[in-house]
Amino acid sequence: MNYEMVIGLETHVELNTKSKIFCSCGGHSSANEPxxxxxxxxxxxxxxxxxxxxxxxELAVTAGLMLNCEISRYTTFDKKNYYxxxxxxxxxxxxxxxxxxxxxxxxxxxxxxxRDIRIxxxxxxxxxxxxxxxxxxxxxxxxxTSVPLIEIVTQPDFRSAEEVLTYLNKLKSMFRxxxxxxxxxxxxxxxxxxxxxxxxxxxxxxxxxxxxMASFEAIEKAIRFEVQRHIDAxxxxxxxxxQETRRYDDATGKTFAMRNKETEADYRYFPDANLMxxxxxxxxxEQIKAxxxxxxxxxxxxxxxxxxxxxxxxMLIANHNASxxxxxxxxxxxxxxxxAGWILxxxxxxxxxxxKLLGDLDISAEDLAAxxxxxxxxxxxRVSGRKILAAVIEEGVDPIAYCKDNKLDEKVxxxxxxxxxxxxxxxxxxALEDYRNGKVKAKQALFGACMRALxxxxxxxxxxxxxxxxxxx
Amino acid sequence: xxxxxxxxxxxxxIAVDDTILVKGAQCAAGSRILEGFKPLFxxxxxxxxxxxxxxxxxxxxxxxxxxxxxxxFSYYGEKAEDLKGAAAQLVSKGDVKAALGVDMNGATxxxxxxxxxxxxxxTYGTVSRYGVVSCAASGEQVGVYASNVExxxxxxxxxxxxxxxxxxxxxxxxxxxxTSLPVxxxxxxxxxxxxxxxxxxxxxxxxxxxxxxxxxxxxVDEISCDIxxxxxxxxxxxxxxxxxxxxxxxxxxxxxxxxxxxxxxxELYVKTRTEGFNFLTKAVILYGSDTLSKNRxxxxxxxxxKVRRVVAEKYAELMKEYDSVLTPVCSKTAYASxxxxxxxxxxxxxxxxxxxxxLIGVPALVSGGVQLMGKHFDESVLLxxxxxxxxxxx
Numbered sequence: 001m002n003y004e005m006v007i008g009l010e011t012h013v014e015l016n017t018k019s020k021i022f023c024s025c026g027g028h029s030s031a032n033e034p035x036x037x038x039x040x041x042x043x044x045x046x047x048x049x050x051x052x053x054x055x056x057x058e059l060a061v062t063a064g065l066m067l068n069c070e071i072s073r074y075t076t077f078d079k080k081n082y083y084x085x086x087x088x089x090x091x092x093x094x095x096x097x098x099x100x101x102x103x104x105x106x107x108x109x110x111x112x113x114x115r116d117i118r119i120x121x122x123x124x125x126x127x128x129x130x131x132x133x134x135x136x137x138x139x140x141x142x143x144x145t146s147v148p149l150i151e152i153v154t155q156p157d158f159r160s161a162e163e164v165l166t167y168l169n170k171l172k173s174m175f176r177x178x179x180x181x182x183x184x185x186x187x188x189x190x191x192x193x194x195x196x197x198x199x200x201x202x203x204x205x206x207x208x209x210x211x212x213m214a215s216f217e218a219i220e221k222a223i224r225f226e227v228q229r230h231i232d233a234x235x236x237x238x239x240x241x242x243q244e245t246r247r248y249d250d251a252t253g254k255t256f257a258m259r260n261k262e263t264e265a266d267y268r269y270f271p272d273a274n275l276m277x278x279x280x281x282x283x284x285x286e287q288i289k290a291x292x293x294x295x296x297x298x299x300x301x302x303x304x305x306x307x308x309x310x311x312x313x314x315m316l317i318a319n320h321n322a323s324x325x326x327x328x329x330x331x332x333x334x335x336x337x338x339x340a341g342w343i344l345x346x347x348x349x350x351x352x353x354x355x356k357l358l359g360d361l362d363i364s365a366e367d368l369a370a371x372x373x374x375x376x377x378x379x380x381x382r383v384s385g386r387k388i389l390a391a392v393i394e395e396g397v398d399p400i401a402y403c404k405d406n407k408l409d410e411k412v413x414x415x416x417x418x419x420x421x422x423x424x425x426x427x428x429x430x431a432l433e434d435y436r437n438g439k440v441k442a443k444q445a446l447f448g449a450c451m452r453a454l455x456x457x458x459x460x461x462x463x464x465x466x467x468x469x470x471x472x473x
Numbered sequence: 474x475x476x477x478x479x480x481x482x483x484x485x486x487i488a489v490d491d492t493i494l495v496k497g498a499q500c501a502a503g504s505r506i507l508e509g510f511k512p513l514f515x516x517x518x519x520x521x522x523x524x525x526x527x528x529x530x531x532x533x534x535x536x537x538x539x540x541x542x543x544x545x546f547s548y549y550g551e552k553a554e555d556l557k558g559a560a561a562q563l564v565s566k567g568d569v570k571a572a573l574g575v576d577m578n579g580a581t582x583x584x585x586x587x588x589x590x591x592x593x594x595x596t597y598g599t600v601s602r603y604g605v606v607s608c609a610a611s612g613e614q615v616g617v618y619a620s621n622v623e624x625x626x627x628x629x630x631x632x633x634x635x636x637x638x639x640x641x642x643x644x645x646x647x648x649x650x651x652t653s654l655p656v657x658x659x660x661x662x663x664x665x666x667x668x669x670x671x672x673x674x675x676x677x678x679x680x681x682x683x684x685x686x687x688x689x690x691x692x693v694d695e696i697s698c699d700i701x702x703x704x705x706x707x708x709x710x711x712x713x714x715x716x717x718x719x720x721x722x723x724x725x726x727x728x729x730x731x732x733x734x735x736x737x738x739x740e741l742y743v744k745t746r747t748e749g750f751n752f753l754t755k756a757v758i759l760y761g762s763d764t765l766s767k768n769r770x771x772x773x774x775x776x777x778x779k780v781r782r783v784v785a786e787k788y789a790e791l792m793k794e795y796d797s798v799l800t801p802v803c804s805k806t807a808y809a810s811x812x813x814x815x816x817x818x819x820x821x822x823x824x825x826x827x828x829x830x831x832l833i834g835v836p837a838l839v840s841g842g843v844q845l846m847g848k849h850f851d852e853s854v855l856l857x858x859x860x861x862x863x864x865x866x867x
Contacts, residue, residue, distance in 0.1 A: 273611035
C-alpha cells in the first residue's frame with residue numbers, strides 16, 4: 001500500500017528588533033556574558049510591567065501581509081503558565097485568543113508543481129532564557145528572555161519533506177527581504193506535526209509532534225525517520241502509535257518520546273491584564289502595508305521584464321534597501337533599467353571609493369530621481385549627474401541646489417573650445433588618422449593635446465565629451 | 474509594625490506600604506518568600522513624591538501580598554489583638570503626613586475605616602503601577618492615606634498621571650483634584666443590601682454621614698441594588714487567578730527566600746513555596762489555579778470576565794441617577810484576631826463592600842469610616858462630598 005504523509009508546521013522566528021518585546025534591553029545577540037542583556041523587567045522582578053514594543057507588532061503584521069493573512073484589528077496577549085528555571089515569571093506572554101494574523105496562504109513552487117499551504121495563524125510571543133550547565137551546577141542565562149518571536153502555524157497541508165523545506169526557504173528569503181528577521185542559525189525553530197495515512201484516504205492518522213528543531217537538515221531527517229516509523233507501525237504493527245510529543249536526536253537520527261509530564265501540562269492560559277488590547281487602525285495598517293516588499297518571485301519577474309540584467313536583479317533581491325529605493329525612484333517616473341544602472345553602477349562605485357558597500361547607501365528616492373531627471377532631460381550631462389550623486393552620497397547636499405551652485409546646468413558656450421579643438425585636430429592629423437584606423441591609444445594623445453591647448457579654460461569632462469563626438473563620428 | 478525613622482522635610486514625610494518598591498529598602502510584601510529582596514528602583518509614585526521634596530519615612534507592614542483584612546497576616550508582623558493597618562495608624566497618629574498603599578482587595582480601605590483616616594483608591598489607570606508588587610493587575614491601584622481630603626488631594630496631584638512604564642496607565646498627563654465643588658443638590662444613594670450586612674454601629678456611621686451630607690444640601694436616598702454580591706464573587710475569581718499567576722515568579726530561583734535543602738528543581742519549587750507562602754496565599758493560589766484550569770475556565774474565569782462587563786453596565790445605570798454610592802467599608806468597626814485557616818472566607822465576606830471598585834475600576838474614597846464610590850474620574854465629587862462633611866461643625 002502507498003502512504004501519504006500529512007504535515008503541519010509551527011515555526012518560531014526571532015524578530016529583527018533593536019530591543020526586546022516588552023522592555024528596552026537590546027543587543028542580546030552580541031552579548032558576551034550571560035545575563036549581560038537583562039533588566040528588572042525581563043528577569044521577572046516584582047514591580048516591573050511589560051510595555052509593548054510597537055516594532056514587534058509592525059513586523060508581525062508585515063509577515064502576515066507577506067503570507068496573505070487577514071490582519072486582526074484587535075489583538076490581545078495571554079499568559080501561558082508553566083514552571084521552568086529559564087522562565088523568570090513562570091509564565092510566557094503569548095497570544096491565544098486574538099492572534100495578530102489569521103487565515104493566510106503561501107504558494108510554493110515544487111517539483112510537483114504549484115502548491116498552496118494555508119497559514120492558520122501568526123502570533124507574537126516572548127522567548128525564554130536558557131540553562132547553562134557548569135559542572136554539577138545549573139545556571140540560568142536570561143539574555144534571550146523576552147526576545148520577540150512570531151510563531152507561524154500552518155494547516156496540515158504539506159505532503160512531502162521537499163515541500164516543508166521549500167516552504168522554510170521561502171519564509172527565510174521573504175522574511176529577510178521584509179526586514180522581519182535575519183533568520184540566522186537558531187533564529188528559526190520548528191515544531192513538526194506528522195501523521196501518515198493510506199493514499200487516497202481523507203481521514204487523519206495518529207499525529208505526533210517533533211519539537212524544537214533549528215536546522216533544516218535536522219527537520220528533513222526527522223521527517224523521513226518519523227514517517228517511516230509511522231508506516232512501519234501501521235504496516236508491520238511494530239509498535240502502537242500514540243499521540244505524543246517527540247524529540248529528534250541529531251546524533252542517532254531518531255526521534256524519541258518525551259516524558260508525558262512535559263506534554264500533558266495544563267498551561268492555564270488567560271488574558272494578560274498588564275497589556276492593553278492593541279488596536280490596529282486603517283492608518284497604521286496602511287503605513288505598514290506601504291513598506292511591505294513585493295513577493296520575491298513576483299519581484300524578480302518585474303525586474304527582468306523591465307530589462308534589468310540577471311546579475312543586477314540578484315544584487316537587488318539580496319539588498320532590500322536598494323530594491324526599495326529602486327521601486328520608489330521608479331514610482332517617481334524614472335525607468336527601472338536606468339535607475340538600476342544609477343544605483344548598482346554609479347552609486348556603488350562612489351560608495352566603494354569611500355570604502356562602503358551597497359548596504360550603506362543612504363539617499364532619498366526624491367534626490368536620486370531629481371538627479372536622473374536632470375540627466376534624462378538633458379539639463380546636465382551624465383558626468384555632471386554623477387558628480388552630483390557623489391556629493392549627495394558623501395556630503396548629503398541637496399542635488400538641485402548643488403547643481404545650481406556649481407553651475408553644472410549652465411550650457412557652456414562650446415564654440416570657442418571647439419574652434420581650438422578643431423585646430424588641434426588639424427595639427428595632429430596623423431594621430432587622428434591612426435585613431436580612426438583603430439589605434440585606440442591615439443585617443444589619449446589627442447586628448448592630451450587638447451588639454452594643453454585649452455590649458456585650464458575648459459572642464460576635463462566637457463573636453464572629453466566634445467573630443468569623442470568629433471573623432472568618433 | 475516595623476521601625477521607621479522620621480526624616481525632616483519641608484513637604485512632609487510619607488509612609489509607603491511594603492507592597493510598593495522603594496529603592497534599596499527590602500520589599501517583601503509581608504511574605505517570607507520575598508525575604509531579603511531589595512529593589513533596584515523605586516515605584517513611580519514614590520519617585521514622583523521624592524522629586525517634589527517629600528521624604529519616605531519608612532516602609533509599613535502589610536499582610537502577605539495585601540490579601541488579608543487589614544494587614545494581620547504579615548510574616549514580619551507581631552500578633553495584635555486589635556487588628557489595624559500599620560500605615561493607617563501612622564497617619565492617624567500624625568506621625569506621617571500621608572501614606573501610599575496598594576488597594577487590591579480592600580485591605581487598605583478597611584484599614585483606613587478602622588483607624589478613621591481618609592483613603593482614596595483612584596480610578597484604575599490614574600496612578601502608575603510601576604513598582605507595585607503586583608497581584609491582581611486588572612484591578613489594583615496605588616491609593617493614598619491622609620488625615621483629611623486636603624491631604625489626599627495634595628498627594629494625588631503629585632502621583633497621578635501617565636507613565637510610559639505602565640501599559641495600563643491612562644494617557645492623561647496630569648489630574649486636577651478639587652475638594653470644594655458645590656455639593657448642594659448632588660444625589661447620593663445608600664445600598665440597602667450592603668447596610669444589612671453591617672453591624673449596628675457601622676450602620677450608624679453611614680447614617681450619621683448621610684445626615685451631614687443632607688445638612689449640606691445633598692440628597693441621600695436609600696435604594697436596593699443587587700450588583701454587589703455578584704461583583705464580589707466575580708472579583709474574587711479574577712483576583713485569585715491573577716494573584717496565583719503573579720506570585721508564581723516567586724520560585725526560589727532568582728531572589729527572595731529559598732528552601733535550605735532540595736534534591737532537584739521540582740523539590741526546590743515545592744519546598745520554597747510551601748515554606749515561603751502563608752496559608753491564605755496558598756488558598757488564593759489554589760482557588761486561582763482552579764478557576765484557570767482547562768476544565769473550569771469557561772465556567773469560572775471566562776464567565777467572570779463577561780460578568781465584569783455586566784456589572785460595569787449596571788453600575789453605570791445607577792450612576793445616571795446618582796453622583797455617588799455611600800456604603801460601609803467593613804461589617805464592623807473593629808476586627809478581633811482570628812485564625813488564618815478562616816481567612817479566605819472572612820476576607821471574601823468582608824470584600825463585598827469594596828470589590829466592585831476593584832472590579833470595574835471606579836474611584837472609592839474612605840472617609841469618616843464610610844465609603845463613597847463614584848463614576849470613573851469623579852474623584853473630585855467624592856472628595857468634595859467628604860470634604861463637606863469634614864467641614865461640618867468647624
